[in-house]
Amino acid sequence: MTANLNINYRRPIPLGSTVLLESSLEKKEGRKTFITCRVTSTDGSKLHTETSALFLSITASHLLGG
Ligand SMILES: CCCCCCCCCC(=O)SCCNC(=O)CCNC(=O)[C@H](O)C(C)(C)COP(=O)(O)OP(=O)(O)OC[C@H]1O[C@@H](n2cnc3c(N)ncnc32)[C@H](O)[C@@H]1OP(=O)(O)O
Numbered sequence: 001m002t003a004n005l006n007i008n009y010r011r012p013i014p015l016g017s018t019v020l021l022e023s024s025l026e027k028k029e030g031r032k033t034f035i036t037c038r039v040t041s042t043d044g045s046k047l048h049t050e051t052s053a054l055f056l057s058i059t060a061s062h063l064l065g066g
Pocket residue numbers: 001002003004032054056058062
């Protein structure tokens with residue numbers, strides 16, 4: 001479950017362009033998983049978007065309001 005999501009939009013992505021997404025597992029601490037992601041031009045020279053997020057593992061009962 002997404003607990004926190006940060007997105008920095010650095011440069012617009014032109015319509016129809018192809019981009020490179022690189023996602024990394026930064027660390028895992030118990031139920032917490034920290035992920036980062038970058039969107040760049042395919043040659044890596046232009047940074048379009050960078051994000052970080054925290055995901056928490058949950059049980060099915062959490063989804064049912066338990
Ligand atoms: C055009 C289409 C676009 C579509 C976009 C789709 C985007 C999708 C976006 C989604 O993912 S939707 C889902 C959005 N997420 C939610 O609705 C989650 C709502 N929040 C919850 O259900 C609870 O807050 C959550 C399950 C995340 C955590 O509740 P818990 O009771 O399980 O955990 P708890 O609060 O005890 O925190 C556990 C640990 O996580 C840490 N923590 C929790 N929330 C945090 C947070 N927000 N930031 C930092 N740390 C956080 C907390 O400090 C603690 O750290 P320690 O274990 O070290 O003490």
